[in-house]
Amino acid sequence: MMAGTIGQVFKKLGKNKAFIPFITCGYPTMDGFEKLFLRLADHGADMIEVGLPFSDPLADGPVIQKTSQVALQKGMHADIMFESLRKLGKITQIPVVVMSYFNPIYRYGLKRFFSECNRSGISGLIVPDLLLEEYMGYKKFFEDADLDNIMMVSLTTGKERLKQIGKIGKGFVYCVSVKGVTGQTAHIAAEIKDFLSMVKKQTGLYTALGFGLSTVKQINDIKEYTDGIIIGSKILSLIGEDHFDQDLLKVEDFCRKITGCLRMSP
Amino acid sequence: MGKRYKTGYFGRFGGRFVPEVLAGALSALDAAYKQAKKDPAFKQELKGLLKTYAGRPTPLYFAKRLSEHLGGAKIYLKREDLCHLGAHKINNTLGQALLAKKMGKKNIIAETGAGQHGVSTAACAALFGFGCKVFMGKIDVARQEPNVFRMKLLGSEVKEVETGSKTLKDACNEALRYWVANFDHTHYIIGSVVGPHPYPLMVRDFQSVIGKEAKKQILAEQGRLPDYLVACVGGGSNAMGLFYPFLKEGVSMVGVEAAGKGLNSGKHCASLHKGAEGVFQGSLSYVLQDHYGQICETHSISAGLDYPGVGPEHAFLFDAKKVIYKTATDTQAIEAFQALSYYEGIIPALESSHALAWAMDLAKKESKRAIIVVNLSGRGDKDLNTVMEMGVK
Numbered sequence: 001m002m003a004g005t006i007g008q009v010f011k012k013l014g015k016n017k018a019f020i021p022f023i024t025c026g027y028p029t030m031d032g033f034e035k036l037f038l039r040l041a042d043h044g045a046d047m048i049e050v051g052l053p054f055s056d057p058l059a060d061g062p063v064i065q066k067t068s069q070v071a072l073q074k075g076m077h078a079d080i081m082f083e084s085l086r087k088l089g090k091i092t093q094i095p096v097v098v099m100s101y102f103n104p105i106y107r108y109g110l111k112r113f114f115s116e117c118n119r120s121g122i123s124g125l126i127v128p129d130l131l132l133e134e135y136m137g138y139k140k141f142f143e144d145a146d147l148d149n150i151m152m153v154s155l156t157t158g159k160e161r162l163k164q165i166g167k168i169g170k171g172f173v174y175c176v177s178v179k180g181v182t183g184q185t186a187h188i189a190a191e192i193k194d195f196l197s198m199v200k201k202q203t204g205l206y207t208a209l210g211f212g213l214s215t216v217k218q219i220n221d222i223k224e225y226t227d228g229i230i231i232g233s234k235i236l237s238l239i240g241e242d243h244f245d246q247d248l249l250k251v252e253d254f255c256r257k258i259t260g261c262l263r264m265s266p
Numbered sequence: 267m268g269k270r271y272k273t274g275y276f277g278r279f280g281g282r283f284v285p286e287v288l289a290g291a292l293s294a295l296d297a298a299y300k301q302a303k304k305d306p307a308f309k310q311e312l313k314g315l316l317k318t319y320a321g322r323p324t325p326l327y328f329a330k331r332l333s334e335h336l337g338g339a340k341i342y343l344k345r346e347d348l349c350h351l352g353a354h355k356i357n358n359t360l361g362q363a364l365l366a367k368k369m370g371k372k373n374i375i376a377e378t379g380a381g382q383h384g385v386s387t388a389a390c391a392a393l394f395g396f397g398c399k400v401f402m403g404k405i406d407v408a409r410q411e412p413n414v415f416r417m418k419l420l421g422s423e424v425k426e427v428e429t430g431s432k433t434l435k436d437a438c439n440e441a442l443r444y445w446v447a448n449f450d451h452t453h454y455i456i457g458s459v460v461g462p463h464p465y466p467l468m469v470r471d472f473q474s475v476i477g478k479e480a481k482k483q484i485l486a487e488q489g490r491l492p493d494y495l496v497a498c499v500g501g502g503s504n505a506m507g508l509f510y511p512f513l514k515e516g517v518s519m520v521g522v523e524a525a526g527k528g529l530n531s532g533k534h535c536a537s538l539h540k541g542a543e544g545v546f547q548g549s550l551s552y553v554l555q556d557h558y559g560q561i562c563e564t565h566s567i568s569a570g571l572d573y574p575g576v577g578p579e580h581a582f583l584f585d586a587k588k589v590i591y592k593t594a595t596d597t598q599a600i601e602a603f604q605a606l607s608y609y610e611g612i613i614p615a616l617e618s619s620h621a622l623a624w625a626m627d628l629a630k631k632e633s634k635r636a637i638i639v640v641n642l643s644g645r646g647d648k649d650l651n652t653v654m655e656m657g658v659k
Contacts, residue, residue, distance in 0.1 A: 055560040056435065056546065058442050059285040065429055077558040102283055103545045107559030129283045129545070137281075154287035161289075179287055180447035 003146045005095045005123040006171035009046050010206040010227050017223050017262040019255070020208055022049040022099065022232030024064060025081045026071030028241040033071075034084060035248065036239060041094040043252050044259030049126070049230060052081055052100040059128040061183030063233040078108050082120040089121040097124035097150060097171070102134075110138060114145035124148035124171045132165060139168070150174055155195055159202055166203030172228065173205045178212040183233045185212035188222065196225040216261050223262060231258065274463030276582035282462040283545045284442070291449040296464040298369045303471070312364055316475065319393065320356045324348050324476075326483035326639070332609040332626075339629040339636035342492070344480045344508065346643045347614065353644030354476060354504045355386040359455055361472035363390035366453035373397040373452040377441040379406055379434030380569035381413025382615075382644060383457030388422035390455075398422040401441040403433040406569060413648065431563045434573050438547055458501025459577030462548030466577050473507025480639055481511055488637060494628065495519045497641035498621040499591065500535065500571035502580045504643035509589060518590065521580060522624045524566035525593035535564035537576040538584045538591045546574065551581040567596040567652060568616035570644070598623040600658060603646060615644030616652065 010018060021040045026033055040048055053068035053076050060068070078100075085096055098117065105113045105127065117125065125147050127135075132151070135142070142149045148171030153162060156179070165173065175196060177188050192209070199207050210230030213219060219229055238250045274280050282292055302308040316322040324345045333341045346354035359376075366374055374396045378384030384400040391398030400417050404426050407414055417424050425444075430436035438456075445454040459466045459473075477495075484492055495512060497505035499521040509519045526534030534540065537552045544553035546561055554562040554574040566572040583589040594602075599616055602623035607613045614622060618641065625640045632638070646653075 055430065056439050058439060058547075059446070061443075062429070069430070072560060077560075079558075101545075103553070103555070103561075104559035106545055106550075107542070107555060107557075128285050129548075131282055131284065131286060131289050134281055134283055152286045154285075156287055156290040158290075176285075176287060178447070179449075181443050 003123070003148050003170065006047065006097065006148050007206065009095055010172065013046065017226065018046040018208060018228030019044055019259050019262050020047050020049055020228050020230045021045050021235050022051060022210070022230055024051045024053055024067035024071055024236060025084065026053060026074055026076030027067040027236065028070060028239060028244065029074060030080065030084065032241065032244055034088060036251065037088055038092060039248050039251060040255065041092045043255040045094060045255070046228070047095040047097060047123070049097050049099055049232070050081070050085065052078060052098060052104055054101040054104055057101060059181055061181040061233060063237050064182050067236050078104060078113065078116070082116045085120040085122060095123040096121065097126060098122050099126040099128065102127050102130050110141040114141060114147060118146050122147065124150045126150045126152065126174055128152055132161065132168070135168065152176055153199055155179060155189065155191065159198070162199055162202035166205060169203060169205055171206070172208045173199055173203050174230070175199055175207050175209045175226065176211045177209050180211070182211050184214040188212060188218055192222060193225045196222070216257050219258065219261050229258070229262065276579040277585065279551050279578035279581040280463055280466060280549050282548060283550070284462050284548050285446060287446050288449065292462055292464070294369070298365060299464055299468050302365055302368060308364065308368065312361055315360050315364070316357065320350045320360060321348060322475065323479045326480055326487065329610050332606060333629065335609055336626055336629040338634065339632035339638050340634070341625060341629055342484065342637065342639045343612070343642040344476060344639060346476060346504065346641060347612070347618070347645035351382070351386050351389055352647065353382045353386070353615065354473065354507060355383045355457060356389070357475055357507065358457065358469050358472040358503060359383070359386040359390045362453065362455040363394050363396070366396065367394055369453060371396070371451060371453040374455050375399045375401065375441050375444060375452055376455045376457060377401045377434065377437040378457065379437065379572060380648060381406070381410040381417070382570060382648070385413055385416045385420070387455050388417040388420035391422055392420045399425050399444070401425045401427055401437040401444070403427045403431070403437045405432045406434065406437070410569065410648070434569070435547070435561065442547070458503040459506045459579060460501040460547060460549065460575055466549065466579055469503050470506040470510055470579060473503050474510040476504065476507040476641065477509060477511035480508060484637070484639060491515055491517055492637040492639045493518060494636070494638040496522065496621045496625040496628070496638060498522050498571060498617050498643065499576060499580060500524065500573050500617065501575065502577040504641050506577060506579060508641045513588065520624060521589050521591045522620045523591060523593045524568060524571040524620055525595045526565040526567070528595060529593060533565035535566045535572050535574065536593050537574060538580065539593060541576070549578045551578040552576055552584070567599060568620065568649070570615070570617040571620065592624050594620040594623040600653065600656060602626055603653065604658065612642070613646035614642055615646045616649045618643045
C-alpha cells in the first residue's frame with residue numbers, strides 16, 4: 001500500500017474508469033467518517049481521497065468548507081487521522097490518498113508527516129496549494145517518502161508546465177475541471193475534453209477529473225477522456241449528523257449510479 | 267526547511283502558495299508589474315494621481331506640544347491621515363488600479379476588515395470606471411456600518427462573508443476564491459504586504475512613497491535623518507512603506523504589533539511575537555496557529571491590525587534583526603489616541619495609535635536631540651464608536 005499502489009489500481013481497471021470519492025476526515029463525526037469510508041469501499045470506490053481539514057481552505061467551496069469546520073470543531077487533527085486510517089487499513093485494503101493544504105504538513109514537519117503517512121498505509125498525497133515552483137523547494141522530502149505525489153493541473157496550465165508536472169507527479173494527475181473552487185457546477189467547460197487529452201499526452205500519467213462533478217450525465221459526457229472521476233462535494237452534501245444511517249443509504253445509491261456508468265465503458 | 271533560490275522570497279519567507287489555477291494569473295500580474303515599473307508613462311500617471319487625487323505629498327508634522335509634554339525626543343508625524351479617504355491605503359489602491367487598467371481588466375475586487383482598504387478600492391473603481399466587489403466579514407459589516415455605506419455610495423457591491431470567523435481573514439479567503447473563478451476579467455487588489463508573490467513586493471513599492479517623502483522632508487527640516495522610525499504592523503503595509511527607503515541608512519526602525527488584551531492573554535494579533543512559521547494566504551511567514559497548523563482567531567481593538575499573519579518581508583526583517591518589533595495593548599493604544607487628540611488636535615486611527623503609544627514611551631526616555639518619525643497611517647474618525655463603547659470620555 002504505498003508508492004505505486006495507485007498505478008496498479010488504474011492498470012487493473014483496464015478500460016473501466018476509477019471512482020474516487022473524496023470525504024473529509026472527521027465529518028460528520030469521527031465514527032461517522034469511518035462508517036462512510038467503509039461504505040464507500042464496499043460500494044464501488046476504487047480508492048478514497050481523505051481530506052485533512054484546514055481552517056482556511058482556499059480551493060474549496062461551501063460544502064467542503066463546512067465539513068472541514070465541523071470536523072475541526074470536533075477536534076480533528078493529523079494524529080487522529082493517521083490513527084483512524086491505520087485502523088481502517090486493517091479492515092479494508094482500499095488505497096487511500098490524503099489531501100492536505102500545505103500548512104498542516106509544514107507545521108507537523110514534512111519528514112515526520114510523510115513517515116506517518118507511510119505508517120498509516122497512505123498511498124498518495126495531494127497538496128492543493130503547493131505549486132510546482134514551491135514543490136521544488138521541498139522536492140527531497142517528497143522523493144524520500146514512499147508516497148505517490150499527486151499534482152493538480154487546471155485548464156490554465158500550459159503545455160510546458162504539464163511536461164514538468166509529468167516529471168515530478170506520480171500515481172495520477174488531478175485535473176481540475178473548472179476555473180473555480182470545489183462544488184457542484186451545472187456546466188463543465190467544453191474545452192475540458194481537449195484539455196484531458198493534452199494532459200495525458202504531455203504528462204504520460206493516468207488522469208482523474210475532479211471539482212464540480214455531481215451527475216451521471218456530466219460523467220457520461222467526459223468519461224472516455226479520463227481514467228478516473230473524483231467526487232467530493234456531492235457525496236458530502238448527502239451526509240449530515242442527524243439522519244446519518246439514512247444518509248449512508250443515499251450515498252450507496254449515488255455510488256451505484258456512478259459506478260454503473262463508469263463500468264459500462266465499451 | 268527547503269532551499270530557496272527563487273524570486274518572490276525575502277530570505278526564506280514569501281513565495282507563492284496558491285491553487286494551480288492561479289499560477290498563470292500571478293505570473294501575468296508579475297510580468298505586468300515589472301513592465302509598469304520601468305514604464306515612464308505609468309510612473310508619470312501614478313505620480314499625477316497621487317498628487318491630484320490622493321493629495322500627496324502628505325506633510326511631516328512636528329508634534330511640538332506632545333513632545334514637550336513627554337519631555338524628551340522630538341516626535342514627527344508622517345501625516346498619512348491627510349490622504350484622500352483618510353489613510354495610506356490609497357497609495358496602493360491607485361497603483362494597482364492603474365495596473366489593472368493597463369492589464370485590460372474590467373473589474374476589481376478587494377478584501378477589507380475595518381473597511382478602509384475597501385473604501386479606497388471602491389473609490390478607485392469609481393475613478394477608473396471598474397466594476398467592484400468588496401469582500402467583508404459579516405461581523406465587520408455590522409461593526410463598520412458607515413464604511414459599508416461609503417463603499418455602496420461609491421458604486422461598489424459589498425459581499426458579506428459568512429464563512430469561518432466572519433472577519434478579515436475570511437474576507438481574504440473569499441476574495442481569493444472569487445478570483446480563482448474570475449481572474450480573466452478581474453484584478454484582485456490585496457490591501458497589504460501579504461499574499462502570494464508579487465503582492466508583498468508590489469504593495470511595498472506602492473507604499474514606499476511614504477518613506478521617500480519622509481526622508482526628503484526630515485532632511486529639509488532637520489538637516490539629518492531621524493534616529494527612529496515607528497509604525498504599526500498588522501499585515502504591515504504602512505510600516506514597509508515607511509521603512510523600505512531607510513533600510514540601508516542605519517536608522518533604528520520599530521514595528522509595533524497589537525498585543526490586544528495582553529501578549530499572554532491569547533487575545534492579540536502579534537504574529538511575529540507569538541506566531542510560528544507557516545503558510546497562510548499564499549505566502550510563508552509568521553502565523554498565529556495551533557499545534558497542528560490551524561490558523562487562530564485574533565483580537566485587537568483596531569480592526570485593521572486584527573489579522574493572524576504578517577507580511578513575509580517583515581518576517582525576514584524580524585529574523586535578520588534589521589527592524590525591531592514591539593507591541594502595544596488595546597489600553598496603551600487608547601491612551602495614545604487620547605493624548606494626540608488632546609495635545610495636537612489630531613485624532614489618530616486606532617491602528618496608528620499603537621505606533622504612537624510605543625513612540626511616546628520611547629520619547630520620554632530619549633534626549634531632546636533625538637528625532638522620532640511616527641507613521642500616522644490613518645485618521646480616527648472611523649474609530650469613534652469603538653472608543654466611545656470603551657467608556658472613554
